[in-house]
Amino acid sequence: xxxxxxxxxxxxLAVPCRDAQLTVGWLGREAVRRYIKNKPDNGGFASVDDVRxxxxxxxxxxxxxxxDPLQVALEDNEFVEVVIEGDAMSPDFIPSQPEGVYLYPFLxxxxxxxxxxxxxxxxxxxxxxxxxxxxxxxxxxxxxPVAEKKVQKSREVIDSIIKEKTVVYGITTGxxxxxxxxxxxxxxxxxxxxxxxxxxxxxxxxxxxxxCRMLLALRINVLAKGYSGISLETLKQVIEVFNAxxxxxxxxxxxxxxxxxxxPLSHLALGLIGEGKMWSPKSGWADAKxxxxxxxxxxxxxxxxxGLALINGTQMITSLGCEAVERASAIARQADxxxxxxxxxxxxxxxxxxxxxxxxxxxxxxxEVAFRFRSLLDSDHHPSEIAESxxxxxxxxxxxxxxxxxQVHGVVxxxxxxxxxxxxxxxxxxxxxxxVFASRGETISGGNFHGEYPAKALDYLAIGVHELAAISxxxxxxxxxxxxxxxxxxxxxxxxxxxxxxxxxxxxxxxxSENKALCHPSSVDSLSTSAATEDHVSMGGWAARxxxxxxxxxxxxxxxxxxxxxxxxxxxxxxxxxxxxxxVYDLVRSVVRPWIKDRFMAPDIEAAHRLLLExxxxxxxxxxxxRMEHIPxxxxxxxxxxxxxxxHKKFVKIxxxxxx
Numbered sequence: 099x100x101x102x103x104x105x106x107x108x109x110x111l112a113v114p115c116r117d118a119q120l121t122v123g124w125l126g127r128e129a130v131r132r133y134i135k136n137k138p139d140n141g142g143f144a145s146v147d148d149v150r151x152x153x154x155x156x157x158x159x160x161x162x163x164x165x166d167p168l169q170v171a172l173e174d175n176e177f178v179e180v181v182i183e184g185d186a187m188s189p190d191f192i193p194s195q196p197e198g199v200y201l202y203p204f205l206x207x208x209x210x211x212x213x214x215x216x217x218x219x220x221x222x223x224x225x226x227x228x229x230x231x232x233x234x235x236x237x238x239x240x241x242x243p244v245a246e247k248k249v250q251k252s253r254e255v256i257d258s259i260i261k262e263k264t265v266v267y268g269i270t271t272g273x274x275x276x277x278x279x280x281x282x283x284x285x286x287x288x289x290x291x292x293x294x295x296x297x298x299x300x301x302x303x304x305x306x307x308x309x310c311r312m313l314l315a316l317r318i319n320v321l322a323k324g325y326s327g328i329s330l331e332t333l334k335q336v337i338e339v340f341n342a343x344x345x346x347x348x349x350x351x352x353x354x355x356x357x358x359x360x361x362p363l364s365h366l367a368l369g370l371i372g373e374g375k376m377w378s379p380k381s382g383w384a385d386a387k388x389x390x391x392x393x394x395x396x397x398x399x400x401x402x403x404x405g406l407a408l409i410n411g412t413q414m415i416t417s418l419g420c421e422a423v424e425r426a427s428a429i430a431r432q433a434d435x436x437x438x439x440x441x442x443x444x445x446x447x448x449x450x451x452x453x454x455x456x457x458x459x460x461x462x463x464x465x466e467v468a469f470r471f472r473s474l475l476d477s478d479h480h481p482s483e484i485a486e487s488x489x490x491x492x493x494x495x496x497x498x499x500x501x502x503x504x505q506v507h508g509v510v511x512x513x514x515x516x517x518x519x520x521x522x523x524x525x526x527x528x529x530x531x532x533x534v535f536a537s538r539g540e541t542i543s544g545g546n547f548h549g550e551y552p553a554k555a556l557d558y559l560a561i562g563v564h565e566l567a568a569i570s571x572x573x574x575x576x577x578x579x580x581x582x583x584x585x586x587x588x589x590x591x592x593x594x595x596x597x598x599x600x601x602x603x604x605x606x607x608x609x610x611s612e613n614k615a616l617c618h619p620s621s622v623d624s625l626s627t628s629a630a631t632e633d634h635v636s637m638g639g640w641a642a643r644x645x646x647x648x649x650x651x652x653x654x655x656x657x658x659x660x661x662x663x664x665x666x667x668x669x670x671x672x673x674x675x676x677x678x679x680x681x682v683y684d685l686v687r688s689v690v691r692p693w694i695k696d697r698f699m700a701p702d703i704e705a706a707h708r709l710l711l712e713x714x715x716x717x718x719x720x721x722x723x724x725r726m727e728h729i730p731x732x733x734x735x736x737x738x739x740x741x742x743x744x745x746h747k748k749f750v751k752i753x754x755x756x757x758x
Contacts, residue, residue, distance in 0.1 A: 102172060103128035103381070103388050105156065105179040108143070110385045111508060113132035122171050123164030126153045128182050128426040135754040150183040156382025157386040175392055184398035184572050218710040220245045221323030223317075224525045226420045226518060233312035233421070238341040241333070247326025249333055251536035256327040256403045259541070260286065266533055266541050268406040269327075274357075290405030292341045297364035297409060298379030300352030305362075307377065308346040312417040313366060316525065317408065324536065325528035326407040335398050336408075336579030339370060346386065354627060358529060359414035362639070367408040372397025412549040416521060417640035423518045423647050425711075426563045429656060432511050433566045434467055436508070436660045438474040440573045441500050442675045443666035444583055445488045448475045451503040457758055463515070464508030471503065473678075473724035474717065480676035487673055497582075499572040506569050512563030520555040550621065553638030555618035560641075560648040563732055564613045567655040569608045574655075577662045578603050589693065596696045599662050602703065606658045609651040616644045616651075624717055629639045658707035660686060661713065668692050678720035686713055 100115045102125060111132050113125060130149050134140045143149055153162045156177040163171070172178065194251055217228060217237040241249075259266050266279060272279040273293060282288050305313065318336055321328050346369025352361030368374040369386040376386035378393065390397055398404075441448075451471040456464055477485050495501060532541040532587055574632045576582045578589060578599050590598025620640040626633040667675065674680055689705040 100168065100174045101228060102168070103177045103384060103392070105177070106133040106386065107182065107185060108389055109136070110652065112388070118169035119167050121164060122153050122162045122166050122168060124190050124618055125168060125172075125178070126151055126164065129180050129181075131546055134215045145307050148331065152181045152183075154181065156384070157188065157333045157380055174512075177384055177388075179382065180517050185271035191353075201320065202522055203456055205746045216240045218242045218313075219322045221248075221319055222317045223323075226423050226522060226525065229312050229316060229376065229417065229420045229525065230424045231457055232315040233308040233344070233417075235343065235363055237312070238319060239315060239337050240627060241337070245322040245324065246330055248536070249322065249328065249330045252324045255536050255539055255541065258539070260402050267543055268296045268410075269541070271405045273406075274631045275394070276547065277631075286402040287400060288509060289713040290400040291371065291401065291670075292365045292391060293405040294400070294409065296361050298363040298368045298374065300349030300365055302349045302351035304375075304377075305348045307343075307345055308420065309421065310348055310366075310377075311340070311343070312341050312420065313348065313362070313413055316344065316420075317363065317366065317411065319525065320413060320529060321407065323526075323528045323532050326404045326530045327534040327541075328407040329401055330435075332398055332401065332404055335356070335396075336370060336549065337516050338395055339390070341405045342395060343377045344369070344376055344386075344389050344393055344395065347377065347383070351399045351639070352416055354632075354636070355412065355415055355553055355636035355641075356545075356547060357531065357628075358409070358411045358547035358549070359748075360409055362414040363409040363411065367405060370408070370544045371397045371400060386673050407530060409546050410695050412482075412524060412547065412552055412638065413529075414537070415549045415556070415636075415638035415642045416524045418504060418639075418646060419521050419552050419559075420525065421519075422556060422559060422642065422645040422649055423521050425646070426514050426559060427518070429649065429653050429710060430507065430514055430566065431470075432713070433507055433510075433652075433656055434470045434503070435569065435679075435715050435717050436570070436656050437500070437573065438471055438662065439501050439675070439679050439682060440577060440659060441471075441496070441503075442475070442482065442484050442679060443585070443663050443670065443688075444496075444573075444576055445484065445491070446496040446500045446502065447493070448472065448477070448485075451475070451504060452494065456504060457679055461508055461512060463511035464504045466508045466511060469725070470529045470721055473721045473728075475676060475679075476606075476724070477676075479727070480678060480720075482676045483673040484670055484681075489490050489749065497576065499569050499576065503569070510562050510566055513558060515649035516561040517555045517562075520551055521742065521743060524552050546636075549636035549638035551620040551634035553641040554619075556638065556641040556645040556692045557617075557621050560613075560645040561617045561619075563645075563652055564610075564648050565616050567610050567652040570652075570659045571603075574599075574603050574606050574659050583666070585666055585669050589662055589669070590696070592695070598693060598696070599658075599665065602658050602662070602699055604654045605703070609655050613651050615650050616648050620644065638686055653710050654707055656701065657703055657710055660710070661690060661702060661706050664690075665693050678717045681720075682715050682717060 100118060102113050104111045104113050104128050111129050111514060113129050115635040127146050131146045132150065136141055153164065156179050191623050194722055215237055218240050220242040256269060259269055263269060267277050268279055271277050272281060275749035312478045318340060322331050334517040346366050347361050348365040365374065369376040370392055372387040372487050374386050375383050376389040378389050381389045382394055387397060451468045456468045495565040529546045531547050532543045580587045588600045623637050625635050663685050667683055686706060690702045
């Protein structure tokens with residue numbers, strides 16, 4: 099007999115159907131009837147006949163015709179949603195699809211691509227790029243044989259502790275202030291379930307699917323190190339949940355970053371044990387037990403220590419920090435291209451990017467950014483009609499926002515490199531308490547769960563990356579101000595009738611101002627928790643979330659500058675800029691047409707932002723070709739004055755800025 103799982107006002111109802119010829123409308127009415135029956139006040143309705151509703155699939159949110167037979171419209175055990183008229187405007191309404199799903203096409207398609215690859219986790223070699231790709235659904239997970247053996251050895255230590263009735267924190271005792279409370283052996287499993295339930299106390303919006311997948315994947319990687327005491331059976335169950343893209347409801351707020359990210363990781367574990375809510379491309383949001391069942395999975399049954407193993411660590415801070423580092427790297431590379439285009443429009447000089455200037459102040463990021471500007475603007479390599487038009491002007495030097503890009507953008511790249519190193523170490527670190535050392539046959543309590551490392555690093559990242567927006571906003575001002583640009587005011591014809599980029603610049607200024615507040619370090623704060631047992635905390639969760647907000651604002655400001663620079667090009671035609679920058683102009687014009695007269699601007703900014711998010715404005719082939727053609731064969735280099743070009747030739751290939 100077919101059965102359907104129906105979402106009505108936050109409730110999930112299993113509705114059997116004895117007759118496949120019954121219609122979608124019948125299913126909706128039957129679900130509403132059951133919903134009303136279960137409510138003391140009948141859900142506020144006198145009868146089913148008073149309820150007006152629509153029925154839609156949870157997967158893809160496609161509306162269903164109420165007259166279609168169920169056997170035609172739906173598959174057996176499909177998840178559907180009944181949306182009662184007026185509910186969508188209620189603040190209590192929880193849609194079946196989470197925010198952000200539209201960003202990830204594989205989720206709309208119902209799961210992973212047909213020929214998905216696996217990534218083997220060992221707890222020691224995960225990269226920031228790997229974790230982002232796991233979040234996007236490019237990989238499923240498996241363990242290496244070495245990792246499996248380490249996990250088994252670790253579990254044997256736990257089993258021995260239980261057998262011998264040894265008193266060990268979190269295994270045979272309570273937690274935090276209750277560390278001295280001994281728990282009877284017959285209560286040890288209940289102890290772990292109670293831990294997960296009580297610690298699932300987060301608030302706020304749930305993590306979008308990509309971020310939840312990153313969080314789950316990173317916790318699997320940490321468990322694979324073999325210092326947590328989880329059983330191989332349970333860990334493989336967790337991996338099956340990840341590979342089915344069943345994602346627990348994890349509120350974004352609630353962690354103080356020590357003892358680890360307890361609240362968000364507890365919500366993650368809660369879904370794994372079949373409680374709380376869970377999301378999958380097939381089901382949308384539903385009760386976790388229904389989602390697992392729909393994918394042929396069973397809830398995890400926690401053994402002693404396993405609840406603690408799932409929730410103790412810095413993986414919320416680190417997984418969000420991983421996304422922040424990768425997005426920061428991408429926007430830092432593209433900021434050079436955007437700024438170079440602006441310099442061309444403002445008829446700036448390339449002399450400030452001369453190799454010798456930067457060789458005598460040899461910061462790695464500064465040298466690389468100057469090189470990238472030369473690769474985009476070198477008139478011998480890429481002739482520019484715009485540059486040629488002002489070759490003999492009387493201007494001696496440019497404003498700092500143009501001339502000092504290598505120095506300002508450069509330190510941003512060095513900051514990203516520093517933070518990436520810390521985050522990469524944290525990705526592959528054991529952060530449990532107590533730690534299980536199988537080689538010594540014992541557990542040791544410590545403080546690896548403290549999130550100070552990623553918290554401090556991500557505060558630093560926000561401060562560093564913000565400067566890309568701060569200097570970009572000043573360049574937008576120069577583009578829009580006719581006394582500084584020699585271009586029409588606000589980059590539009592018939593000024594007065596048209597306002598052009600006037601308020602787009604205001605938006606950029608507003609975002610930069612907001613970033614100034616967001617850049618206040620969260621990790622300078624600490625509040626004592628758990629009855630002063632956890633008397634110093636990192637506040638790393640907020641450090642990670644606000645770093646992502648800062649980076650998003652940076653992307654949006656640079657998107658506005660990119661649009662403004664391309665609009666400036668329109669007033670310099672028929673002159674052309676360099677080949678790589680013309681390609682960037684063509685890219686922008688493929689999604690945003692020139693600004694002839696005023697129109698709705700927000701979609702244009704969003705389209706340009708999308709280009710930057712997708713890393714379309716990279717110009718990498720031109721930069722790397724120039725790199726290969728302009729590596730000096732020999733150059734005197736002092737111990738302190740060297741360039742990336744020299745290192746590239748003589749020693750190793752230096753990655754692009756942001757990945758140094």
